Amino acid sequence: LWTPIRNMSFPRYGHTASVLTNGKVLVAGGASTAGFQNSAELYDPSTGLWTITDSMNARRYWHTASILTNGKVLVTGGSGTSNYQQTAELYDPSTGYWNNTGSMNYGRWHHTASLLTNGQVLVTGGYGTSGIWQTAELYDPSTGVWTVTSNMSTGREWHTASTLNNGKVLVTGGLSSSAYLRTAELYDSSVGLWITTGNMTNGRYYHTASLLNNGKVLVAGGTGPSSYMASAELYDPSTGAWTVTGSMSTGRQDHTASTLMNGQVLVVGGVSGVYSRSSELYG
Numbered sequence: 001l002w003t004p005i006r007n008m009s010f011p012r013y014g015h016t017a018s019v020l021t022n023g024k025v026l027v028a029g030g031a032s033t034a035g036f037q038n039s040a041e042l043y044d045p046s047t048g049l050w051t052i053t054d055s056m057n058a059r060r061y062w063h064t065a066s067i068l069t070n071g072k073v074l075v076t077g078g079s080g081t082s083n084y085q086q087t088a089e090l091y092d093p094s095t096g097y098w099n100n101t102g103s104m105n106y107g108r109w110h111h112t113a114s115l116l117t118n119g120q121v122l123v124t125g126g127y128g129t130s131g132i133w134q135t136a137e138l139y140d141p142s143t144g145v146w147t148v149t150s151n152m153s154t155g156r157e158w159h160t161a162s163t164l165n166n167g168k169v170l171v172t173g174g175l176s177s178s179a180y181l182r183t184a185e186l187y188d189s190s191v192g193l194w195i196t197t198g199n200m201t202n203g204r205y206y207h208t209a210s211l212l213n214n215g216k217v218l219v220a221g222g223t224g225p226s227s228y229m230a231s232a233e234l235y236d237p238s239t240g241a242w243t244v245t246g247s248m249s250t251g252r253q254d255h256t257a258s259t260l261m262n263g264q265v266l267v268v269g270g271v272s273g274v275y276s277r278s279s280e281l282y283g
Contacts, residue, residue, distance in 0.1 A: 005048050010039050014061030014078075020093050021071045026053070028075060028091070031061040036080035040091070040098075054097045058087050064113035066121050068141050074101070074121055076139075079109045084128040088139070088146075101144040106135050112161035114169050116189050122149070122169055124187075125156045132157050132177055136187070136194075149192050153185055160209035162217050164237050170197070172219055172235070175205040180224040184235070184242075197240040201233050208257035210265045218245070218265055218282060223253045228272045232282070250278050 008027060015030030015037070025043040029036075036059035042051045056075065063078025063085075073091040077084070084107035089098050104123060111126025111133070121139040125132070134155040138147045152171065159174025159181070169187040173180070180203035186195045200219065207222025207229070220232040228251035234243045248267060255270025264283035270276050 006050055008043075008050050009041050009052050010034075010037060012037055012039075012061075016063060016065035016075065018065045018067055018073050020067070020073070022093060024093070026065075026073055026091060026093070028056060028065060028073075029060045029063055029078065029080070031080070035059075036061055038080075054091075056091075056098050057089055057100055058082075058085060060085060062109040064111060064123070066113045066115050068115070068121070069119045070141060072141075074113070074139065074141070076104060076113055076121075076123055077108045077111055077126065082107075084108055102139070102146050104139075104146050105137050105148050106133060108133055110157035112159060112171070114161045114163050116163065116169070117167040118189060120189070122161070122187060122189070124152060124161055124169075124171055125159055125174065127157045131155070132175070149187075150194055152194055153196055154181060154183055156181055156205075158205040160207060160219070162209045162211050164211070164217070165215045166237060168237075170209070170217055170235060170237070172209055172217075173200060173204045173207055173222065173224075179203060180205055182224075198235070198242050200235075200242050201244055202229065202231055204229060206253035208255060208267070210257045210259050212259060212265070212283075213263040218257070220248060220257060220265075220267060220282070221252045221255055221270065226251075228252055246282075248282075249280055250276065252276055252278075 012030030028040040038056040038059040059080035060078030076088045086103040086107040108126030124136045132155040134151040156174030182200045182203035204222035204224035217235040230247040230251035252270035268279040
């Protein structure tokens, strides 16, 4: 069953939500009819209450938010205060304040950010001043500095990135300047290089990718050869191959997918011709 809870202080979309180490949820940025947001608020599951916290230094939506190993939250890029922002900032749950950190080398939105096993954050692709980026860069929390790493083989936005159990990062699909991509590639942080891997069965963007308890990755939905795809497929890191699995009951894009403690994947909402409130479980 779904249980309604109190509303946030501000309506928003294109925002981020991060589960902090103290169990609270930090919601930051986004956009609404009032424009681009820099506001942030905290949800406390123990009380069911939302509390306003310090605002970000920049207004932004379609940014990323990553929980670092030190418990701070790294927010990168997005659009808002300026298009294709290079800026990044850190939220410290112990103080409730935001502080600027080093800016990325490339301003971008519609990108991904992945926490690596060495504690660094890998940012890939997205859209910027030169169109769709192939570029990737690494953030080092110990120095606050960004370092350019090798480019992906293909520029892409609205793709997914998943850190696998072997430490590599799997990037799938997305949109290029001319196609819905079915390609996938792996970033090996030990050598700083990208390696191509098996192609998905279907090109797609606006999809989700979920790391399962068995180490495989479930890709579901999105837009590709047809809008609001219901199809899903599994990536096996041990073989580099994709296998078609059962389709969702409802085709959707721009949804969310969460791997639950019992190993199932909860898919919620998205767009299916109309804004969807449906949800379903895989596994």
